Amino acid sequence: MNNYTLYDTLFNAVTVLDTKGKILYSNHYFSILFKMSPRVIKKINTIFELFNGKGEFPNAIFERVINEPGSYVSEEIELQINELDTQCTVVIKFTSLEDKNILVCFNDISIETKLHSKYRTQLSELKNSHLQILQADKLATIGELSAGISHEISNPLTIAAGNIEIIEVLILEEKLKNEDLIKDSIRDVVESHNRITSIILNMKSFLRQQTEEEEEEREYCNLEEVILDSIKFTNPSFKKHNIKIVQNFSKKDIVALINRTKILQVLVNLLSNALDILVEYKIKDPKLEIEIVRNRDDNLLEIRVADNGPGIPTQDKSEIFKSFFTTKAIGEGTGLGLSIATQIIEAHQGVLLLEKTNIGASFLIQLPSIEIQSYTQSEIMQRARTVSKNDTIKIMVLDNEVKILNIFNKIFENEGIIFLGSANGYDALEVLENINVDLIITDYIMPHLSGLEFSKKVRELDINCPILYLSTESNKGILNRDRDELGIEGIILKPFSKEGVLKAIYQALKNKKEL
Amino acid sequence: MSEVLKIETILSDDEVNINIIGQIDEDSNFSKILEISKNIYILNLQEVTLINSCGVREWINFIEKIPKNSKIIYTNVPQIVVEQMNMVKGFLRNNDEIAAxxxxxxxxxxxRIVSILLKTNQIIDEKAPTMKDDTGEELEFDAIEAQYFNFIKQQGS
Incomplete structure (x- = not known):
């Protein structure tokens, strides 16, 4: 008598085979899995007969468990059950028993497989719906701003029309020798045309639906430029209602790592909301203030949008960020603006807050500094590529020009390199005090703190990783001067190629290793 | 999306007859039944074609919402549902009954294997009743009795 009856209590389908594959025992759930009664199973001699035509029996694992006693698990196997055309997915575990027979346990994962596939499909549909909602929100915003935009376009159109009339009159009266007047008129027409083109291009760029890849992209941007673009967009409407926009940018060179289009959407949304409130309540001397602050203490970039309107009623404060909440009349607002804005900022690892104020409403966007953002994003990307932690190298690039940072971002994307970008030497030094890097690349000529001064301060912090300068041919001579004193390993000359950059990096790292 | 579950209801004074048709799975929606309030629910499962573990979860969630003092009578329960009833605690409530x-x-x-409709009161001491085909030939019960009739113990009186 064997102990196999213990397996009757298991919920998994279980069978015991001898080394020839003969079925010695099977439990009730084995019968249910294969949709065969015990009577039918008794007639089947071997497990191979059972699998014949139904699926691929993992022979290699069966042989292995016979020759090397232990426990082994198969890959997922598709099984055709009976004549019912029912497909199921199983994982099979083989275990050698003391009596030399083989315990075979079937784990039916059909449900998990089906749900996973369903989940992927529904997630994809959800993503598409989300993109459509974002687009709908943009269109709604354009709709709300259209009165101001068309007013803004009609002004240069009027100017252009007027100047063309002047030229027509001059032609009719044969006064074409009045060159100055003609040149002035033509210049005004061209300027009007450029202004209209700029407004239209702005709108097109705002409305363009991003692809799924673009949705995920981040680039280094000058934050002041992004805010000015958002003001450009909404300015016609503000001007129309004599609303003053005060720009308070304490520093001019604050760089953020963002999806430019999406942050623009958030800013336009906030400005548009403020505009609506100031107009609706007919505020005397209506004003909107936009501020950018580099919060060093918390390693944050902050953007504040504050108006002098009536403020948010207390009962609405906890509701305004929720989807479909709106205080506007039906048909006048989707109620999605702030909830979409929140999602966008949270996707940037930031926060969108309503601040406590005595006057009006003040919204604060907080984003992590570019050093933290670039490090986090880069690390996530490398992990997604399942690059081993030991294989990755961390490189900091310091350059005040955003386009250079974006170029390096692209260069390092597929190279297993964790990239920390920085646009300010003092911010970079703060980060280096807490994060070890394998190599630093610094621009040589920068405002506030030059590459030389920065490198000196790095060495004062006892950071001995290789440093490469980034500069032009004319500064090549500085390398000899700084090599001995500061341990500068080399210089990457602009314009540079990806191959040139990587070669310089790996050479510098190799030299360091050999020391 | 799986085959949509169809629910047909026929109301009378104190009871509702419900036909459940199709697959009971993660997409099944039983809200139509929950909108009805009767003392007796007669659930005909004749045309249930599939029930998986997600469907069982949906089923139990739904059953728990039917008032405890209402009675559910199951009829024409197919083998695939009997197997689930035997495996899953909570599939049947204490005072529910399986009529057939x-x-x-x-x-x-x-x-050939044939599916024969049995009344629960035909099962005595977990023994399958003797059945014969049209020619009078005795048929053999084609499952393990103790395991197949296990659900009967879960029924209340």
Missing amino acids: FYAPYYNETSD
């Missing part, structure tokens, strides 16, 4: 269910029998002469 299908059981597999085997005809040795024709080598």
